Structures are given as C-alpha cells and as structure tokens.
Amino acid sequence: MSQFNTEKGVQSIFLLIALMSITLLFLIMVFLFLEGLPIFHHVSVKEFIFGQYWYPTDDDPAFGVFPLVIGSFTVAAFAAVLAVPLGIMTAIYIAEIADRRIAEIVKPIVELMASMPSVVIGFFGMVVVSPFLQQTFNIPVGLNLFNAGLMLAFMAIPTICSISEDAIFSVPSAIKEGSYALGATHLETIIKITIPASLSGISTGVILGLSRAIGETMVVLMVAGGAAIIPESLFDPVRPMPSTIAAEMGEAPYHSEHYYALFAVGITLFAFTFLFNLAADYISYKYKQAGEGYS
Amino acid sequence: MKHLIKSIIYLLFTAITASSLMAGELTLKGSTTVLPIAQKCAEAYMAENPDVKITLSGGGSGNGIKAIIDGTADIGNSSRFIKGKEVKLAQSKDIYPVPFRIALDCIAPVVHPSSKVSNLTMDQLKNIYLGNITNWKDVGGKDGKIVVISRDSSSGTFEVWKKLVMHKKRVIPRALTIPSNGAIVQAVAKTPNAIGYVGLGYLTKDIKAVLVNNVKPSEKNTLNGSFPITRPMFMFTNNWPEGETMSFIAFVLSKKGQALVSEAGSIPIF
Numbered sequence: 158m159s160q161f162n163t164e165k166g167v168q169s170i171f172l173l174i175a176l177m178s179i180t181l182l183f184l185i186m187v188f189l190f191l192e193g194l195p196i197f198h199h200v201s202v203k204e205f206i207f208g209q210y211w212y213p214t215d216d217d218p219a220f221g222v223f224p225l226v227i228g229s230f231t232v233a234a235f236a237a238v239l240a241v242p243l244g245i246m247t248a249i250y251i252a253e254i255a256d257r258r259i260a261e262i263v264k265p266i267v268e269l270m271a272s273m274p275s276v277v278i279g280f281f282g283m284v285v286v287s288p289f290l291q292q293t294f295n296i297p298v299g300l301n302l303f304n305a306g307l308m309l310a311f312m313a314i315p316t317i318c319s320i321s322e323d324a325i326f327s328v329p330s331a332i333k334e335g336s337y338a339l340g341a342t343h344l345e346t347i348i349k350i351t352i353p354a355s356l357s358g359i360s361t362g363v364i365l366g367l368s369r370a371i372g373e374t375m376v377v378l379m380v381a382g383g384a385a386i387i388p389e390s391l392f393d394p395v396r397p398m399p400s401t402i403a404a405e406m407g408e409a410p411y412h413s414e415h416y417y418a419l420f421a422v423g424i425t426l427f428a429f430t431f432l433f434n435l436a437a438d439y440i441s442y443k444y445k446q447a448g449e450g451y452s
Numbered sequence: 453m454k455h456l457i458k459s460i461i462y463l464l465f466t467a468i469t470a471s472s473l474m475a476g477e478l479t480l481k482g483s484t485t486v487l488p489i490a491q492k493c494a495e496a497y498m499a500e501n502p503d504v505k506i507t508l509s510g511g512g513s514g515n516g517i518k519a520i521i522d523g524t525a526d527i528g529n530s531s532r533f534i535k536g537k538e539v540k541l542a543q544s545k546d547i548y549p550v551p552f553r554i555a556l557d558c559i560a561p562v563v564h565p566s567s568k569v570s571n572l573t574m575d576q577l578k579n580i581y582l583g584n585i586t587n588w589k590d591v592g593g594k595d596g597k598i599v600v601i602s603r604d605s606s607s608g609t610f611e612v613w614k615k616l617v618m619h620k621k622r623v624i625p626r627a628l629t630i631p632s633n634g635a636i637v638q639a640v641a642k643t644p645n646a647i648g649y650v651g652l653g654y655l656t657k658d659i660k661a662v663l664v665n666n667v668k669p670s671e672k673n674t675l676n677g678s679f680p681i682t683r684p685m686f687m688f689t690n691n692w693p694e695g696e697t698m699s700f701i702a703f704v705l706s707k708k709g710q711a712l713v714s715e716a717g718s719i720p721i722f
Binding site for chain 2: 210211212213214215216224283284287288291297298299300378379382383384385386394396403404405406407408409410411412413
C-alpha cells in the first residue's frame, strides 16, 4: 500500500513540475501578445508587415518591419547555403567514411563548437572577419550580410552535423548490407540508401540549426551592420529582427508605441521560429518509417 | 484579471522599495552613458557613509525613467530629458519626476585616422547623414564612398545627434547602426571611409575627431558654448528628494562629485 502511495506521490510531483514549466512558457507567450498587440491601434497590420521604413523614435514614427524580416531571412538563408551542405557532409564523413579513430576525434570537436558562446563568435566576426572581408573583396564595410551569414553558419553547423550524424549512424546495417549485396558501391549506398533512410533526422537537424540561426541575437547585433534596408547585394548591411529588439528595448519608453512595436516584432519572430519547429516536427513524423521499418 | 496581476506586481515592488528605503539603501538605474559617473560617485559616497548601500544598474535612459515611474529605483539616470509621453504616464500614476542636471557631454564626429578631412560644417554633417553627400571628395577628402555609421535610434546619443545635427530629419536607412559608443570606435577604426560620432569620453588615438565649424570638441569649448553638439545628463527622482536620495544628489553636485564626473570622462557642470 505504501509503495503504491509513494508511486502516486512521485507521479503527481512530476506532473506538477511538468505543468509548471508549461504554464510558465504559456504565460510568457500571453505576455508577449498582451504587450505586442496594442501597436495595431497605431498602425494597421498591413502597414506593420509591409512597411518599408523602420523609424520608431521619430515624431512621426514609421513601424515597417518588412526590411527587418527580409534581413532575418536573407541572413538565415545565406547561413543555410553554407551550413547545410557542410553540416550534412561532415556528418556523412563521421558516420560512414572516416576511420573510427578519426571519427572519435572529429565528432567531439564539432560538438564542442556548439558550446562556443555567441558573443565570442560575434567578436571574432567584428574584429577579425570584418577587416579581412574589407581587404579581400575591396568593399567599403565589413559588417554586412555576408559576415553575419558566415558567423551564423559556424553556429548552425554543429547542430546540423551532430543530429544528422546520429540519424545516419542509426540506419540499420541490414539495409546497407542489402545494398552492398546487390552490387552497389559505397558511394551509391550512401547516396541512395543511407541518406534517404535518415532523411527525417537530417531534416530535423537542419531545421533546428536554422531556427537557432534565425533567433540568434548577439552575433547579428555585432556583425550584421544594422541598417534597416532591403539588401541588394551580399555585402549590404542588414538589420535582423532579434538585434533590433536587443538594441532598442533598453531605451524604449515603457508602454510607448515603440515598446509595443518591439514586442510585435517579437511576435513576428516567434511566429517564424514556431513555424520552423512545426515543420521540423512534421517532417520527422512523416519520414519516420523510413529508417526504422526494417528493424 | 490583467489589472489584478498588475496591482499585485505593483504592490510587491512598492513593498520592496519601501523596505529598501528604511535600511539606508539607494537604487540607481538607467542610461549607460551616465553609468560611469554614477558608479564613481556611488563608490565614493559609500566610502564616506559606510552604512549606506547603493545598487547600480544600466539598461538605458528609458529604463531609468521607467524605474522612477514604477518606483523600482530611487534615482533614474538619463542622458536625455524626459519625454512628453513619459510625463503623462508618470502623472497618471501620481508621480512627479524631478530632473537634476549633473554633467555635460559633447558628441564628436569621428573618422578613420588616415582621412584627410579634419573639419566639417554642421551643414555638411547633416547632408552626409541625409545621404546627399556620398563621396569624401565633396568635403575635401580623398575619392571614396562615405560609410555612414550611426547609433541605434533609441540611444540618447542618437537623439541628441538627430535634434542638433539632423534637425529631426531622418538618417538614411543605409546607415550602419551600432549599439554602443565603444563599438562605434571599433567600427570607425577598422573602416577607412567611415564617419561616426561618439561621446567625448570615448575618443581614442585609433580614431580622429573632426572639428565642427572649425571648433574642436573639447571640455573647454563645451563649457563656453562654442561647440555645437552638446547635451546635459540627468538624474531623475520622484518628487523633490528626501533623506539619503537628497544627500546623494547633493554629493554628485558638490565639488568632489563634479571632480568624479570629469574623472569618469564627462564634463562637469561647473
């Protein structure tokens, strides 16, 4: 009887803890919406989303987040172009090609990169990469989309790589052996069997890595240049959403239009990362059978 | 429901501040530009009055004034004057912010040390930041596209720049915006065609300060009023201060306090 009671007690404690963290997160979301929505008394939703100018502190303020959204997206897209192939290929190398001893060295190093504080990466981008870009490409300023995308790619690669590597590693060897038995080469097996079988895990890795990149604040605040424009070239400065919030929140008068507008930018950002995670969930669910159906 | 939560939070805050007042404690919040001054003064004041405990934090001018309105600080530091909207908000909560002018600052336009330009008129500065002048050779420098660097639109420094140089016109969107004085120094020092602006205390030998209308940005020219881009810095209190808050403000405004102001890289008011 007492054993039964203990079990019940433990169960309810865990339930309570789980409920608490969910409620807390939910309350933060409620707060975000309570503080953000009042901006739409001042500007229409259309003006807010498609407005071309972000001048929140003028006497006649303009709250157009379009350049900020585009800024976030171009930086994340550029980071993806660099990080996705590199991350996945590193994962394939570690899981399939590399010598066991080499893999045991490379894998922890890649994972260690994930623990690099973002402010350090940002500082590196500002002090080392920026002057390098200026001299190499002969451009007027090194704090730009290119630099920010490069730094975010650094941050996304470890996530993409380690999740993909786990997925590739867990492809049942029977499938691969079947492929070899039919006469396929190692390369053919990797491309036609192993990757499709681990697609669910790889996509999850890619999306988690990129949602980290799109929500990253410190790096873009330091190296993206912060001009609220729609970039025309890779070397134009941009102003992604997180850095706008971080840079302006401290000085925005409490409960002013600017304050509400920054929370509304937060809502926009939340919507995007939420969609990203939803997509990750969906993809990992949809392709779930591929890897495990055999074992 | 929303009001209930708010009033509970408000009660908690007042309870916290009320207890802190009794124990001889002071809380200062606000502008990062005023922070070095507040820090030096707080250290000296605590050394003279060991039973007083002063808590300091930054967060920006807006936060400093907000802290006075919310009652979460005894003194709110601000590198700009209070805005109309903030006064209204304060009045709606029966709070009367009182400003004390504690120091001056002068904002100097800066360029890369290799630049040949050493003087700019206010009009030239304005047109550079409006995007009308885009090449250094138009203002007496070498041929090269001007890289305009500005501060974030919510910083106190930017507001002074916008009011005094831009006459409230908009800085071009292409301008790089950088979140702090220190980062501007970094960026200008590394970018040969850049122009930026920083507080006097941040001038280093890595960057070159430019004369404005042939006047050098300096303490002397700020005090005699000949340098055109200057601003006062404030400490705000709720109502006319009493007790510990009053004696701290009096200390900042004393000869000793003003000496600390200039030690912190700002300009004393007398």
